[in-house]
Structures are given as structure tokens and as C-alpha cells.
Amino acid sequence: MSPLRVLRQIVAPTGRHRGVRQPGQIVAQRIVWCDPCRASTAATVHGAVVRCDAGHIVPGGGQ
Numbered sequence: 001m002s003p004l005r006v007l008r009q010i011v012a013p014t015g016r017h018r019g020v021r022q023p024g025q026i027v028a029q030r031i032v033w034c035d036p037c038r039a040s041t042a043a044t045v046h047g048a049v050v051r052c053d054a055g056h057i058v059p060g061g062g063q
Helices: 003-011
Strands: 028-034 039-046 049-052
Touching: 028 049
Parallel strands: none
Antiparallel strands: 028 039, 039 049
């Protein structure tokens, strides 16, 4: 294992993947089920509209 990879595993594991809004982040993100993609995928939240990373509108916010 490379020294850089070891350092990333020591420093980076926060357990917060797309769950907490980071400073400078424009829109909130979360993981949702998208029917057209047939997969759980990352989505962006634009007010009342939730879009998967392929651009599909997820009805009901993917819940």
C-alpha cells in the first residue's frame, strides 16, 4: 500500500459521504433510488425538486 493511500485512510475517513453540506457547496446532495436508472445514486436537491446524477427528476424526493 502506498504511503499516500495510508495517509488518506488515517486523515480522511469522516463517515460523511454527501450527508453534510460543506462550506461553498451550492446545492445539498443525498443518495436516492432512481427508477429510470434502476439504481441507488447520488442526487442534488434543488428546493422541492430532486435530480439524480443522470438528470432524472426523482418523484417524492427518492424516499
